[in-house]
Amino acid sequence: MIQFIDIQKSFEGRMVLGGVSGTFKPGDTSLIIGGSGTGKSVLLKCLIGLIRPDNGQVLYNDRDFWNSDEEVRKQVRREMGVLFQGGALFDSKTVAQNVRFPLDMLTDMSESEKNDRVMVCLTRVGLDHAVNRMPSEISGGMKKRVGIARAIVMNPKYLFCDEPNSGLDPLTSIKIDELIKEITDEYNITTVVITHDMNSVLEIGEKVMFLYKGYKLWEGDNNTILQADVKELNEFVFASKRLREMGR
Template sequence: MIEIKNIKKTFNGKEVLAGISGRFEDSNTSLIIGGSGTGKSVLLKCIVGLIKPDSGGVYYDGRDFINGDRTIRTQIRREIGMLFQGSALFDSKTVEENVMFPLDMLTDMPKNEKLDRVNFCLKRVGLENVNKRMPSEISGGMMKRVGIARAIVMNPKYLFVDEPNSGLDPLTAVTIDELIAEITDEYKITTIVVTHDMNSVMGIGEYVMFLYKGRKLWEGDSQNIVETNVPELKEFLFANKFIKHMKENEANG
Protein backbone atom coordinates (compact mmCIF):
# COMPACT_ATOMS: atom_id res chain seq x y z
CA MET A 1 0.00 0.00 0.00
CA ILE A 2 1.07 3.56 -0.72
CA GLU A 3 -0.25 6.35 1.46
CA ILE A 4 0.18 10.07 0.80
CA LYS A 5 -0.52 12.65 3.48
CA ASN A 6 -1.16 16.33 2.87
CA ILE A 7 1.21 16.70 -0.12
CA LYS A 8 1.83 20.34 -0.97
CA LYS A 9 3.92 21.80 -3.78
CA THR A 10 4.45 25.33 -5.06
CA PHE A 11 6.34 26.48 -8.13
CA ASN A 12 7.36 30.15 -8.48
CA GLY A 13 4.77 31.17 -5.92
CA LYS A 14 1.94 29.23 -7.60
CA GLU A 15 0.30 26.49 -5.58
CA VAL A 16 0.26 23.32 -7.69
CA LEU A 17 -0.73 20.79 -5.01
CA ALA A 18 -2.81 21.98 -2.07
CA GLY A 19 -2.59 19.25 0.52
CA ILE A 20 -3.38 15.98 -1.27
CA SER A 21 -4.00 12.82 0.77
CA GLY A 22 -5.02 9.33 -0.30
CA ARG A 23 -4.41 5.58 -0.08
CA PHE A 24 -3.51 3.26 -2.94
CA GLU A 25 -4.11 -0.36 -2.05
CA ASP A 26 -2.17 -3.51 -2.99
CA SER A 27 -3.41 -5.45 -6.03
CA ASN A 28 -5.52 -2.45 -7.09
CA THR A 29 -5.33 -0.34 -10.21
CA SER A 30 -5.72 3.21 -8.87
CA LEU A 31 -6.22 6.17 -11.18
CA ILE A 32 -5.42 9.86 -10.73
CA ILE A 33 -7.57 11.83 -13.15
CA GLY A 34 -8.21 15.46 -14.05
CA GLY A 35 -7.77 17.95 -16.84
CA SER A 36 -4.50 19.43 -18.05
CA GLY A 37 -2.68 21.50 -15.44
CA THR A 38 -4.54 20.01 -12.46
CA GLY A 39 -1.40 18.63 -10.80
CA LYS A 40 -1.72 14.95 -11.77
CA SER A 41 1.79 14.50 -13.10
CA VAL A 42 3.35 16.63 -10.37
CA LEU A 43 1.66 14.46 -7.75
CA LEU A 44 2.93 11.32 -9.44
CA LYS A 45 6.47 12.72 -9.54
CA CYS A 46 6.23 13.56 -5.83
CA ILE A 47 5.14 10.01 -5.05
CA VAL A 48 8.04 8.41 -6.99
CA GLY A 49 10.64 10.89 -5.75
CA LEU A 50 11.32 12.82 -8.96
CA ILE A 51 10.06 15.99 -7.23
CA LYS A 52 10.31 16.71 -3.51
CA PRO A 53 7.09 18.15 -2.08
CA ASP A 54 7.27 21.26 0.06
CA SER A 55 5.53 19.38 2.85
CA GLY A 56 3.60 16.19 3.50
CA GLY A 57 4.47 12.52 3.54
CA VAL A 58 4.70 9.55 1.18
CA TYR A 59 4.68 6.10 2.77
CA TYR A 60 5.35 2.77 1.06
CA ASP A 61 3.95 0.03 3.28
CA GLY A 62 4.57 2.32 6.23
CA ARG A 63 8.09 3.31 5.17
CA ASP A 64 8.75 7.06 5.02
CA PHE A 65 10.00 7.73 1.49
CA ILE A 66 10.60 11.45 1.88
CA ASN A 67 12.22 11.65 5.30
CA GLY A 68 13.49 8.09 5.70
CA ASP A 69 17.20 7.38 5.67
CA ARG A 70 19.10 6.72 2.47
CA THR A 71 18.91 2.95 2.85
CA ILE A 72 15.10 3.01 3.01
CA ARG A 73 14.78 5.36 0.04
CA THR A 74 17.16 3.24 -2.05
CA GLN A 75 15.28 0.07 -1.17
CA ILE A 76 11.94 1.62 -2.18
CA ARG A 77 13.34 2.90 -5.47
CA ARG A 78 14.43 -0.64 -6.34
CA GLU A 79 10.84 -1.79 -5.79
CA ILE A 80 9.38 0.76 -8.24
CA GLY A 81 8.59 0.21 -11.90
CA MET A 82 7.48 3.06 -14.16
CA LEU A 83 5.99 3.41 -17.62
CA PHE A 84 6.58 6.94 -18.84
CA GLN A 85 4.33 8.82 -21.24
CA GLY A 86 5.45 7.99 -24.77
CA SER A 87 7.15 4.81 -23.46
CA ALA A 88 10.56 6.62 -23.30
CA LEU A 89 12.43 3.80 -25.01
CA PHE A 90 16.05 4.30 -26.04
CA ASP A 91 16.02 4.73 -29.82
CA SER A 92 19.56 3.36 -30.15
CA LYS A 93 18.83 0.18 -28.20
CA THR A 94 16.97 -2.92 -29.36
CA VAL A 95 13.77 -4.08 -27.67
CA GLU A 96 15.80 -6.63 -25.72
CA GLU A 97 18.36 -4.04 -24.63
CA ASN A 98 15.60 -1.62 -23.56
CA VAL A 99 13.91 -4.20 -21.34
CA MET A 100 17.25 -5.39 -19.95
CA PHE A 101 18.42 -1.87 -19.09
CA PRO A 102 17.17 -1.84 -15.44
CA LEU A 103 18.77 -5.24 -14.84
CA ASP A 104 22.07 -3.95 -16.23
CA MET A 105 21.93 -0.84 -14.05
CA LEU A 106 20.66 -2.26 -10.79
CA THR A 107 21.65 -5.93 -10.56
CA ASP A 108 24.65 -8.23 -10.80
CA MET A 109 22.56 -10.93 -12.44
CA PRO A 110 24.44 -13.11 -14.97
CA LYS A 111 23.72 -12.34 -18.63
CA ASN A 112 21.82 -15.58 -19.26
CA GLU A 113 19.53 -14.94 -16.27
CA LYS A 114 18.90 -11.40 -17.49
CA LEU A 115 17.95 -12.71 -20.90
CA ASP A 116 15.61 -15.28 -19.37
CA ARG A 117 13.91 -12.54 -17.37
CA VAL A 118 13.63 -10.28 -20.44
CA ASN A 119 12.09 -13.06 -22.49
CA PHE A 120 9.65 -13.88 -19.71
CA CYS A 121 8.48 -10.25 -19.46
CA LEU A 122 8.19 -9.84 -23.24
CA LYS A 123 6.12 -13.02 -23.43
CA ARG A 124 3.91 -11.78 -20.58
CA VAL A 125 3.02 -8.63 -22.52
CA GLY A 126 2.37 -10.61 -25.69
CA LEU A 127 5.60 -9.86 -27.51
CA GLU A 128 7.79 -12.70 -28.66
CA ASN A 129 10.50 -12.82 -31.31
CA VAL A 130 10.91 -9.02 -31.34
CA ASN A 131 14.08 -8.92 -29.24
CA LYS A 132 16.36 -7.60 -31.96
CA ARG A 133 13.98 -5.02 -33.41
CA MET A 134 14.56 -1.33 -32.88
CA PRO A 135 11.81 0.92 -31.44
CA SER A 136 11.45 2.55 -34.86
CA GLU A 137 10.51 -0.84 -36.30
CA ILE A 138 7.50 -1.51 -34.06
CA SER A 139 4.07 0.11 -33.65
CA GLY A 140 3.04 2.55 -30.94
CA GLY A 141 1.04 -0.13 -29.16
CA MET A 142 4.00 -2.49 -29.23
CA MET A 143 6.22 0.26 -27.83
CA LYS A 144 3.82 0.62 -24.88
CA ARG A 145 4.05 -3.13 -24.31
CA VAL A 146 7.84 -2.96 -24.37
CA GLY A 147 7.62 -0.12 -21.85
CA ILE A 148 5.45 -2.27 -19.59
CA ALA A 149 7.87 -5.19 -19.93
CA ARG A 150 10.74 -2.91 -18.89
CA ALA A 151 8.66 -1.57 -15.98
CA ILE A 152 8.04 -5.05 -14.57
CA VAL A 153 11.42 -6.64 -15.35
CA MET A 154 12.66 -5.93 -11.80
CA ASN A 155 9.53 -7.59 -10.38
CA PRO A 156 8.33 -4.34 -8.76
CA LYS A 157 5.98 -4.03 -5.80
CA TYR A 158 4.79 -0.65 -7.10
CA LEU A 159 3.98 0.31 -10.68
CA PHE A 160 3.47 3.86 -11.93
CA VAL A 161 2.02 4.61 -15.34
CA ASP A 162 1.77 8.08 -16.91
CA GLU A 163 -0.88 8.52 -19.64
CA PRO A 164 -0.54 4.97 -21.04
CA ASN A 165 -3.07 5.53 -23.83
CA SER A 166 -1.61 8.73 -25.22
CA GLY A 167 -1.40 8.47 -29.01
CA LEU A 168 -3.08 5.07 -29.23
CA ASP A 169 -6.21 4.09 -31.13
CA PRO A 170 -9.21 3.11 -28.91
CA LEU A 171 -8.86 -0.64 -29.43
CA THR A 172 -5.14 -0.66 -28.60
CA ALA A 173 -5.80 1.59 -25.61
CA VAL A 174 -8.27 -0.92 -24.18
CA THR A 175 -5.74 -3.71 -24.69
CA ILE A 176 -3.06 -1.75 -22.81
CA ASP A 177 -5.51 -0.98 -19.96
CA GLU A 178 -6.43 -4.64 -19.65
CA LEU A 179 -2.77 -5.66 -19.63
CA ILE A 180 -1.98 -3.20 -16.82
CA ALA A 181 -4.92 -4.47 -14.77
CA GLU A 182 -4.00 -8.12 -15.36
CA ILE A 183 -0.39 -7.59 -14.31
CA THR A 184 -1.48 -5.64 -11.23
CA ASP A 185 -3.74 -8.47 -10.09
CA GLU A 186 -1.43 -11.30 -11.11
CA TYR A 187 1.64 -9.98 -9.30
CA LYS A 188 -0.22 -8.20 -6.46
CA ILE A 189 1.30 -4.86 -7.42
CA THR A 190 0.22 -1.46 -6.12
CA THR A 191 -0.45 0.37 -9.40
CA ILE A 192 -1.11 4.08 -9.91
CA VAL A 193 -2.10 5.37 -13.36
CA VAL A 194 -2.30 9.04 -14.34
CA THR A 195 -4.84 9.53 -17.11
CA HIS A 196 -7.56 11.73 -18.54
CA ASP A 197 -9.14 8.83 -20.45
CA MET A 198 -12.59 8.00 -19.09
CA ASN A 199 -12.56 4.65 -20.88
CA SER A 200 -9.64 3.74 -18.63
CA VAL A 201 -11.53 4.93 -15.57
CA MET A 202 -14.53 2.73 -16.31
CA GLY A 203 -12.42 -0.19 -17.47
CA ILE A 204 -9.82 -0.50 -14.72
CA GLY A 205 -10.54 2.18 -12.08
CA GLU A 206 -10.81 0.31 -8.80
CA TYR A 207 -9.94 3.53 -6.96
CA VAL A 208 -10.16 6.93 -8.62
CA MET A 209 -8.85 10.28 -7.35
CA PHE A 210 -10.06 13.42 -9.15
CA LEU A 211 -7.86 16.53 -9.00
CA TYR A 212 -8.97 20.03 -9.87
CA LYS A 213 -6.63 23.02 -9.64
CA GLY A 214 -4.31 21.16 -7.31
CA ARG A 215 -7.02 19.93 -4.96
CA LYS A 216 -8.60 16.53 -4.47
CA LEU A 217 -12.31 17.11 -5.04
CA TRP A 218 -13.52 13.51 -5.26
CA GLU A 219 -12.43 9.93 -4.67
CA GLY A 220 -14.25 6.66 -5.15
CA ASP A 221 -14.55 3.84 -7.66
CA SER A 222 -15.61 3.65 -11.28
CA GLN A 223 -19.10 2.46 -10.38
CA ASN A 224 -19.91 5.59 -8.38
CA ILE A 225 -18.26 8.25 -10.49
CA VAL A 226 -21.25 8.79 -12.79
CA GLU A 227 -23.42 9.57 -9.75
CA THR A 228 -21.17 12.39 -8.56
CA ASN A 229 -22.60 15.70 -7.38
CA VAL A 230 -19.25 17.50 -7.70
CA PRO A 231 -19.75 20.17 -10.40
CA GLU A 232 -16.12 20.18 -11.54
CA LEU A 233 -16.12 16.40 -11.94
CA LYS A 234 -19.41 16.52 -13.85
CA GLU A 235 -17.87 19.08 -16.19
CA PHE A 236 -14.83 16.84 -16.65
CA LEU A 237 -17.05 13.88 -17.48
CA PHE A 238 -19.04 15.87 -20.01
CA ALA A 239 -15.83 17.18 -21.55
CA ASN A 240 -14.88 13.57 -22.13
CA LYS A 241 -18.32 13.00 -23.69
CA PHE A 242 -18.62 10.07 -21.34
CA ILE A 243 -22.00 10.72 -19.73
CA LYS A 244 -23.50 11.48 -23.13
CA HIS A 245 -22.20 8.13 -24.39
CA MET A 246 -23.63 6.34 -21.35
CA LYS A 247 -27.05 7.92 -21.83
CA GLU A 248 -27.07 6.98 -25.49
CA ASN A 249 -26.34 3.39 -24.57
CA GLU A 250 -29.12 3.39 -21.97
CA ALA A 251 -31.59 4.83 -24.48
CA ASN A 252 -30.67 2.13 -26.97
CA GLY A 253 -31.29 -0.57 -24.37
Protein backbone atom coordinates in the same frame (compact mmCIF):
# COMPACT_ATOMS: atom_id res chain seq x y z
CA MET B 1 0.59 0.01 0.13
CA ILE B 2 1.25 3.67 -0.67
CA GLN B 3 0.03 6.42 1.64
CA PHE B 4 0.53 10.10 1.01
CA ILE B 5 -0.45 12.75 3.51
CA ASP B 6 -0.98 16.49 2.92
CA ILE B 7 1.25 16.71 -0.16
CA GLN B 8 1.87 20.36 -1.02
CA LYS B 9 3.94 21.79 -3.85
CA SER B 10 4.41 25.26 -5.32
CA PHE B 11 6.63 26.57 -8.10
CA GLU B 12 7.79 30.20 -7.96
CA GLY B 13 4.94 31.07 -5.63
CA ARG B 14 2.28 29.30 -7.71
CA MET B 15 0.45 26.57 -5.83
CA VAL B 16 0.18 23.31 -7.78
CA LEU B 17 -0.79 20.91 -4.97
CA GLY B 18 -2.65 22.34 -2.01
CA GLY B 19 -2.52 19.39 0.38
CA VAL B 20 -3.49 16.08 -1.21
CA SER B 21 -3.84 12.85 0.78
CA GLY B 22 -4.73 9.31 -0.21
CA THR B 23 -4.05 5.59 0.03
CA PHE B 24 -3.38 3.11 -2.77
CA LYS B 25 -3.58 -0.61 -1.92
CA PRO B 26 -1.92 -3.72 -3.39
CA GLY B 27 -3.94 -5.43 -6.10
CA ASP B 28 -5.90 -2.27 -6.95
CA THR B 29 -5.65 -0.34 -10.18
CA SER B 30 -5.84 3.22 -8.83
CA LEU B 31 -6.38 6.11 -11.23
CA ILE B 32 -5.63 9.81 -10.74
CA ILE B 33 -7.72 11.92 -13.13
CA GLY B 34 -8.32 15.58 -13.85
CA GLY B 35 -7.87 18.19 -16.52
CA SER B 36 -4.59 19.70 -17.66
CA GLY B 37 -2.79 21.67 -14.97
CA THR B 38 -4.63 20.09 -12.05
CA GLY B 39 -1.49 18.63 -10.44
CA LYS B 40 -1.71 14.99 -11.56
CA SER B 41 1.80 14.71 -12.97
CA VAL B 42 3.33 16.73 -10.13
CA LEU B 43 1.71 14.40 -7.59
CA LEU B 44 3.08 11.39 -9.49
CA LYS B 45 6.57 12.90 -9.48
CA CYS B 46 6.33 13.53 -5.73
CA LEU B 47 5.36 9.88 -5.23
CA ILE B 48 8.18 8.39 -7.31
CA GLY B 49 10.90 10.70 -6.02
CA LEU B 50 11.44 13.06 -8.96
CA ILE B 51 10.14 16.13 -7.13
CA ARG B 52 10.40 16.77 -3.40
CA PRO B 53 7.13 18.12 -1.97
CA ASP B 54 7.19 21.33 0.06
CA ASN B 55 5.23 19.58 2.79
CA GLY B 56 3.73 16.18 3.54
CA GLN B 57 4.70 12.51 3.72
CA VAL B 58 4.89 9.66 1.22
CA LEU B 59 4.86 6.23 2.89
CA TYR B 60 5.69 2.94 1.19
CA ASN B 61 4.57 0.17 3.55
CA ASP B 62 5.19 2.60 6.45
CA ARG B 63 8.62 3.69 5.14
CA ASP B 64 8.69 7.49 5.05
CA PHE B 65 10.26 8.08 1.63
CA TRP B 66 11.22 11.74 1.91
CA ASN B 67 12.20 11.66 5.59
CA SER B 68 14.40 8.56 5.39
CA ASP B 69 18.07 8.25 4.52
CA GLU B 70 19.27 7.65 0.97
CA GLU B 71 19.61 3.88 1.46
CA VAL B 72 15.90 3.57 2.27
CA ARG B 73 15.00 5.69 -0.76
CA LYS B 74 17.20 3.53 -2.99
CA GLN B 75 15.49 0.39 -1.72
CA VAL B 76 12.03 1.85 -2.37
CA ARG B 77 13.06 2.95 -5.86
CA ARG B 78 14.19 -0.61 -6.63
CA GLU B 79 10.65 -1.72 -5.82
CA MET B 80 9.11 0.70 -8.35
CA GLY B 81 8.32 0.20 -11.99
CA VAL B 82 7.47 3.24 -14.10
CA LEU B 83 5.81 3.42 -17.51
CA PHE B 84 6.56 6.90 -18.82
CA GLN B 85 4.34 8.78 -21.23
CA GLY B 86 5.45 7.91 -24.74
CA GLY B 87 7.31 4.82 -23.55
CA ALA B 88 10.69 6.62 -23.16
CA LEU B 89 12.58 3.86 -24.95
CA PHE B 90 16.22 4.15 -25.97
CA ASP B 91 16.26 4.52 -29.75
CA SER B 92 19.71 2.94 -30.03
CA LYS B 93 18.79 -0.21 -28.10
CA THR B 94 16.75 -3.20 -29.23
CA VAL B 95 13.48 -4.14 -27.58
CA ALA B 96 15.26 -6.74 -25.43
CA GLN B 97 18.04 -4.32 -24.49
CA ASN B 98 15.49 -1.70 -23.43
CA VAL B 99 13.75 -4.18 -21.15
CA ARG B 100 17.05 -5.42 -19.79
CA PHE B 101 18.36 -1.94 -18.93
CA PRO B 102 17.16 -1.86 -15.26
CA LEU B 103 18.69 -5.30 -14.68
CA ASP B 104 22.04 -4.07 -16.01
CA MET B 105 21.92 -0.96 -13.84
CA LEU B 106 20.53 -2.29 -10.59
CA THR B 107 21.25 -6.01 -10.23
CA ASP B 108 24.12 -8.50 -10.08
CA MET B 109 22.24 -11.12 -12.07
CA SER B 110 24.19 -13.29 -14.49
CA GLU B 111 23.84 -12.86 -18.24
CA SER B 112 21.63 -15.92 -18.55
CA GLU B 113 19.44 -14.81 -15.63
CA LYS B 114 18.97 -11.40 -17.21
CA ASN B 115 18.12 -12.87 -20.60
CA ASP B 116 15.65 -15.31 -19.04
CA ARG B 117 13.93 -12.54 -17.09
CA VAL B 118 13.70 -10.33 -20.18
CA MET B 119 12.06 -13.13 -22.14
CA VAL B 120 9.58 -13.81 -19.34
CA CYS B 121 8.50 -10.17 -19.36
CA LEU B 122 8.36 -9.82 -23.14
CA THR B 123 6.34 -13.03 -23.37
CA ARG B 124 3.97 -11.70 -20.73
CA VAL B 125 3.21 -8.61 -22.85
CA GLY B 126 3.04 -10.61 -26.09
CA LEU B 127 6.30 -9.39 -27.63
CA ASP B 128 8.58 -12.42 -27.47
CA HIS B 129 8.73 -12.27 -31.28
CA ALA B 130 10.15 -8.72 -31.27
CA VAL B 131 13.26 -9.06 -29.10
CA ASN B 132 15.70 -7.86 -31.78
CA ARG B 133 13.61 -5.08 -33.28
CA MET B 134 14.48 -1.42 -32.77
CA PRO B 135 11.93 1.07 -31.39
CA SER B 136 11.69 2.67 -34.84
CA GLU B 137 10.49 -0.66 -36.23
CA ILE B 138 7.48 -1.15 -33.92
CA SER B 139 4.11 0.55 -33.48
CA GLY B 140 3.08 2.95 -30.74
CA GLY B 141 1.11 0.25 -28.95
CA MET B 142 4.06 -2.12 -29.07
CA LYS B 143 6.30 0.60 -27.62
CA LYS B 144 3.90 0.93 -24.67
CA ARG B 145 4.03 -2.83 -24.17
CA VAL B 146 7.84 -2.73 -24.21
CA GLY B 147 7.61 0.02 -21.61
CA ILE B 148 5.37 -2.17 -19.47
CA ALA B 149 7.78 -5.10 -19.81
CA ARG B 150 10.64 -2.88 -18.69
CA ALA B 151 8.55 -1.54 -15.80
CA ILE B 152 7.89 -5.04 -14.43
CA VAL B 153 11.30 -6.60 -15.16
CA MET B 154 12.48 -5.94 -11.58
CA ASN B 155 9.36 -7.60 -10.07
CA PRO B 156 8.11 -4.28 -8.65
CA LYS B 157 5.76 -3.90 -5.72
CA TYR B 158 4.60 -0.55 -7.12
CA LEU B 159 3.76 0.25 -10.75
CA PHE B 160 3.28 3.83 -11.96
CA CYS B 161 1.87 4.59 -15.40
CA ASP B 162 1.84 8.14 -16.79
CA GLU B 163 -0.83 8.55 -19.48
CA PRO B 164 -0.35 4.99 -20.82
CA ASN B 165 -2.91 5.52 -23.60
CA SER B 166 -1.56 8.82 -24.88
CA GLY B 167 -1.35 8.78 -28.67
CA LEU B 168 -3.00 5.37 -29.08
CA ASP B 169 -6.11 4.44 -31.03
CA PRO B 170 -9.15 3.28 -28.98
CA LEU B 171 -8.68 -0.45 -29.62
CA THR B 172 -5.00 -0.38 -28.66
CA SER B 173 -5.85 1.69 -25.59
CA ILE B 174 -8.27 -0.99 -24.43
CA LYS B 175 -5.58 -3.66 -24.85
CA ILE B 176 -3.08 -1.61 -22.82
CA ASP B 177 -5.67 -1.07 -20.07
CA GLU B 178 -6.41 -4.79 -19.96
CA LEU B 179 -2.72 -5.62 -19.77
CA ILE B 180 -2.11 -3.20 -16.89
CA LYS B 181 -5.11 -4.62 -15.01
CA GLU B 182 -4.04 -8.23 -15.63
CA ILE B 183 -0.50 -7.59 -14.42
CA THR B 184 -1.77 -5.76 -11.33
CA ASP B 185 -4.01 -8.70 -10.42
CA GLU B 186 -1.47 -11.37 -11.33
CA TYR B 187 1.39 -9.96 -9.25
CA ASN B 188 -0.70 -8.13 -6.60
CA ILE B 189 1.06 -4.85 -7.46
CA THR B 190 0.05 -1.44 -6.15
CA THR B 191 -0.67 0.26 -9.47
CA VAL B 192 -1.17 4.00 -9.97
CA VAL B 193 -2.26 5.35 -13.35
CA ILE B 194 -2.34 9.02 -14.37
CA THR B 195 -4.95 9.46 -17.10
CA HIS B 196 -7.62 11.67 -18.62
CA ASP B 197 -9.12 8.77 -20.60
CA MET B 198 -12.66 8.07 -19.37
CA ASN B 199 -12.63 4.68 -21.11
CA SER B 200 -9.77 3.70 -18.78
CA VAL B 201 -11.65 5.05 -15.77
CA LEU B 202 -14.79 3.09 -16.54
CA GLU B 203 -12.97 -0.12 -17.47
CA ILE B 204 -10.19 -0.48 -14.86
CA GLY B 205 -10.77 2.27 -12.27
CA GLU B 206 -11.11 0.22 -9.09
CA LYS B 207 -10.13 3.39 -7.25
CA VAL B 208 -10.39 6.85 -8.79
CA MET B 209 -9.10 10.15 -7.41
CA PHE B 210 -10.20 13.39 -9.09
CA LEU B 211 -7.92 16.42 -8.77
CA TYR B 212 -9.08 19.96 -9.45
CA LYS B 213 -6.85 23.03 -9.15
CA GLY B 214 -4.43 21.18 -6.88
CA TYR B 215 -6.98 19.63 -4.52
CA LYS B 216 -8.72 16.27 -4.28
CA LEU B 217 -12.40 16.96 -4.88
CA TRP B 218 -13.68 13.39 -5.15
CA GLU B 219 -12.65 9.79 -4.56
CA GLY B 220 -14.52 6.64 -5.47
CA ASP B 221 -14.55 3.95 -8.16
CA ASN B 222 -15.78 3.27 -11.67
CA ASN B 223 -19.14 2.09 -10.33
CA THR B 224 -19.97 5.37 -8.60
CA ILE B 225 -18.27 8.07 -10.68
CA LEU B 226 -21.20 8.63 -13.04
CA GLN B 227 -23.51 9.28 -10.09
CA ALA B 228 -21.15 11.62 -8.21
CA ASP B 229 -22.65 14.91 -7.04
CA VAL B 230 -19.59 17.06 -7.74
CA LYS B 231 -20.04 19.77 -10.37
CA GLU B 232 -16.40 19.95 -11.48
CA LEU B 233 -16.13 16.17 -11.74
CA ASN B 234 -19.34 15.92 -13.74
CA GLU B 235 -18.12 18.57 -16.17
CA PHE B 236 -14.87 16.64 -16.66
CA VAL B 237 -16.54 13.22 -17.01
CA PHE B 238 -19.36 14.19 -19.33
CA ALA B 239 -17.23 16.52 -21.45
CA SER B 240 -14.88 13.56 -21.99
CA LYS B 241 -17.81 11.33 -22.90
CA ARG B 242 -19.22 13.86 -25.36
CA LEU B 243 -15.87 14.24 -27.11
CA ARG B 244 -15.58 10.47 -27.37
CA GLU B 245 -19.09 10.14 -28.81
CA MET B 246 -18.24 12.81 -31.39
CA GLY B 247 -15.21 10.75 -32.41
CA ARG B 248 -12.63 13.33 -31.41
